[in-house]
Amino acid sequence: xxxxxxxxxxxxxxxxxxxxxxxxxxxxxxxxxxxxxxxxxxxxxxxxxxxxxxxxxxxxxxxxxxxxxxxxxxxxxxxxxxxxxxxxxxxxxxxxxxxxxxxxxxxxxxxxxxxxxxxxxxxxxxxxxxxxxxxxxxxxxxxxxxxxxxxxxxxxxxxxxxxxxxxxxxxxxxxxxxxxxxxxxxxxxxxxxxxxxxxxxxxxxxxxxxxxxxxxxxxxxxxxxxxxxxxxxxxxxxxxxxxxxxxxxxxxxxxxxxxxxxxxxxxxxxxxxxxxxxxxxxxxxxxxxxxxxxxxxxxxxxxxxxxxxxxxxxxxxxxxxxxxxx
Numbered sequence: 395x396x397x398x399x400x401x402x403x404x405x406x407x408x409x410x411x412x413x414x415x416x417x418x419x420x421x422x423x424x425x426x427x428x429x430x431x432x433x434x435x436x437x438x439x440x441x442x443x444x445x446x447x448x449x450x451x452x453x454x455x456x457x458x459x460x461x462x463x464x465x466x467x468x469x470x471x472x473x474x475x476x477x478x479x480x481x482x483x484x485x486x487x488x489x490x491x492x493x494x495x496x497x498x499x500x501x502x503x504x505x506x507x508x509x510x511x512x513x514x515x516x517x518x519x520x521x522x523x524x525x526x527x528x529x530x531x532x533x534x535x536x537x538x539x540x541x542x543x544x545x546x547x548x549x550x551x552x553x554x555x556x557x558x559x560x561x562x563x564x565x566x567x568x569x570x571x572x573x574x575x576x577x578x579x580x581x582x583x584x585x586x587x588x589x590x591x592x593x594x595x596x597x598x599x600x601x602x603x604x605x606x607x608x609x610x611x612x613x614x615x616x617x618x619x620x621x622x623x624x625x626x627x628x629x630x631x632x633x634x635x636x637x638x639x640x641x642x643x644x645x646x647x648x649x650x651x652x653x654x655x656x657x658x659x660x661x662x663x664x665x666x667x668x669x670x671x672x673x674x675x676x677x678x679x680x681x682x683x684x685x686x687x688x689x690x691x692x693x694x695x696x697x698x699x700x701x702x703x704x705x706x707x708x709x710x711x712x713x714x715x716x717x718x719x720x
Contacts, residue, residue: 396422396542398718399561399571401549401585403429405525405707406696407577408532413711414718415539422569423541424562426548426581430529433579434704436599436673438621438629439525441705442517444614445491447500450681453702454504459709461521467708468523468531474538477531479523480624486520489513489615489658513658514615522612522621525704544569549578549585552693559693573718575694579676580639582697592683592698594639594674598647599631602655602665609659620655628662630655643670675700682706684713694718 396419400411403425411423423429441464443449443457468481491497492508492515500506508515537543553560553568561570576582580594606626613620621629630651648670656662678698687693696714699706 396420396569396571397573398422399424399569399574400577401562401575402577402579402582402697403427403533403543403545404432404434404577404579405430405529405532405704406434406579406699406710407575408529408536409707409711410575410577410696410714411541412532412536412539413708413715415536415541417715417719419718421536421541422544422571423536424544424547424549424564424569426546426578428545429533429543430526433673433675434529435526436597436671437525437675437701437704438599438619438631439523439528439704440486440520440612440619440621441522442486442520443702443705444617444619445488445497446506447497449702452682453706456682456684456706456709456713457702459712460706463708464521464523468528471528471531471535475531475534477527477534479528479531481521481523482624483519483521484622485516485518485611487511487513487611487613488515488517489613516611520612523704524623528704552585552690554690557689558691559687573692573694575696575714575718577696579697579699579703580674582676582695586687586695591680592676592678593636595677595700596635596637596640596672596674597632597701598635598643598651598670598672599629600648600651600667600670602628602630602652602662603668604628604662604665608661613658615658616654618651618654620658627668628655628665639674641672641674643672645670676703682710684710686717
């Protein structure tokens, strides 16, 4: 029996498991696939909401607190595992929205400064990580910290008694714990019976190869972005599709994303798409859900982060730890 049972092995689940293990808890983490291979892997790795004034105070609060620790977190992961998450202060060049009345009012209120740039506004303090490497480092780190990782195991239902959660049932086994934390992203809905509250929003992305330095900063325009990696790879995304768990990719979408990048950087006109994929963001009609379950004792929810799971993960995990500690 564990102190804490974490359901879901994305960035939210693994960060929660790490935070709880560092606090002394005996933790088991269960994922229906391999850890970190769904939404967290599919995203871009920008450590900031794209247009922060479009999000709630809670999203921005969680993001700011997480931004403050990400550099040290990635350094600690590298030191403990030898895997570099490639935390880079690349800055974010915003080409639109920054000069709207809504944006100006929000930035004045929160003292959020930018530098003038010929193509828009440069937010120099915005950083990024290479999320597949971050996830790989997190998995190695929590394993070294004693977290029991159970992969390719689907949780079918909760074990409850007298309005108290005791653990979960899988196809092969029952797992018991003092506290159960649901961190299953868009898949949390079935376990929590919340299909009308938590649901997937599909996003398609592509990656192309370029010479390092062609794109210096993260670029954001019209809701789409270009993210430069250290080795010259450029991630370009992404779509917003309310189609359930329909995973197919569309060649025309890939072509449109490439055209978006070429229109802003003509040097990329001869680039080819190296990879094209889709992932499912956990959208929530109730904003981010970091809370105790309203009816079931010892059940906690850490999901609904939508596009911002990676950039809110450290503080989301910290909030869950605080709730469990009482």
